[in-house]
Amino acid sequence: MRPALAARHVWTASLAAATSVFGVRTSAAQTTATVDVGVSTVRYDGFLPSAAGSLTPALTWERPDAVVTARGTYLRFESGRRSLQGLIAASLFTPPNLLAHRWRGELSLSAGGSNYADFASFWHSTGEARLHYLGAGRGAWIGGTGGRTSYGSAPRPVAVAGVGVWARRAQLTLAASATRSFVGDTAYSDVGATIHASRGRFEVDGSLAARLSSHGAGHGVYGEASTTFTLGERTALLISGGRYPTDPVSGSVAGRYLSAGLRLRTPLPRPRAIRDPPLPSRSPASGDGGGSSDVTARLEVKPAPDGAVRLVVYAPAAATVELAGDFTDWQPVGLQPTSDGAWESVQRIPGGVHRVNVRIDGGRWTAPAGTTRTTDEFGGEVGIVAVP
């Protein structure tokens, strides 16, 4: 985003400026559980293609500086054979003030195992340390991994060194990395790039990598793509496919695949401000009119060309729409109808945090959608807009 645009960029933000959120102190960590159910067609290198059904439960405990994930996969192939995989991984980031400006450290642990048809078993346990440089919208890291892995024999040492860079712009993130790995007497290098993009309910991931200088881990170019489409609060569709290399650490065999599945997840905690019960239709915050006070209006705050701010209220069924806020000295301002049920007014609003209410057809003052509504101190509710 260009600075000039950023300076004019107006955004809506909801503030807990009233007592409804005062004292909300839940645990800093949150836990998410998901189950992926899917079908795949997979062709491991050197084997015939096979269809498989999969069940993948996962549990994630997360807070801003730490995350722990436990994940398992049950695969059943069309031959009737089955595969079990399990992984637990944790990352811990250093506090922001521990290292120098813009630097963060990360310590990660990973342990897992897999078993195929009762005759092939892997396990691994590794630890990794990374040093991150975090710039504005870009960064880099350097790290090293050590650990052990085993394939039905004596454990083999694992050592990996890697560097990476990333950049993010709006909803697009690009990353590139290079690693050199040693697993027992196997050695190989991977260089690759990933892309992540999100728009609305869609998330798309892609990767392209090459394995070079390999002794015992194969060569080649690999690529994968996946998309996640969120259906609702608890469900999402998953589609993925591509070709991936052998991973001597976790024991996965190179192959190509195409998968489709459904992700189910646990219910989510509700924001307190949204959870507030609806206000009575008549309250001390009511206006004089008996209009359609329960009509839902949505407010958008947009930059105007001359540095002013365009306030757009979407209220298709309204006959009149008024707005009042601390930038109008709380004097009601009538909005002008435009098209598609929109009403608008252009105001000069200084940068900062502002409170605003909307009134439809002379009804009660309400906090419009598009902001996190919160109670005011007068028995009603208020929305907040912040103008940088």
Added chain:
Amino acid sequence: MTPNCTRAALSLLVAMVVAGRATAQQADARLERLDAATRPTVAALLDSARTAILPTEPLVQRALEGATKRASGDAIVTAVRRLAADLGHARDALGSTASPAELTAGAAALRAGASQATLAQLRHARREPLTVPLAVLADLVASGVPVDSATAAVLGLAARARDADLVEFRRAVERDIALGAPPAAATAAAVTAADVWVNAGARQQRPGPP
């Protein structure tokens, strides 16, 4: 200094004070919208705030909000008094150089549950104005993000992020929450793209090979 000069200086000082008070009273003319019983109490609160070198405009606006919403005089006075206290606490944490916009945002953050220590840490961590970081902090809490998580996220970003980055961060959190992510997790994921893309694997949730 001669007696004449002293008298002239005192006269000038008195004139400036009177003019200043007159200007303040003139600005407070908007309080005519309050009822006669409430107006003097609010005016006294404004005077107290002025004496304490706190911004009075947010207090005036809070009173006008109550008037527009036809709140009782007691409710208006309580709201103005509470905001004045919050502004004072914000100033204590942010320092005497804090702008009115920063104090207003700081008061909202404190009301949301942030601590004065957090505000002080933000002041130390960021040279640029704190209005947007404070607004984001309060907004995250209002969106359901635990106070501790929101504080850690904003503190982590404050030193290096521009206002536009913070806005984008807030949007990312809002979008992820809307799409189903737990608020704390959404904050963790958005606090830096690095967390999503360069962590050592614990946050990998995208679909992969069977």
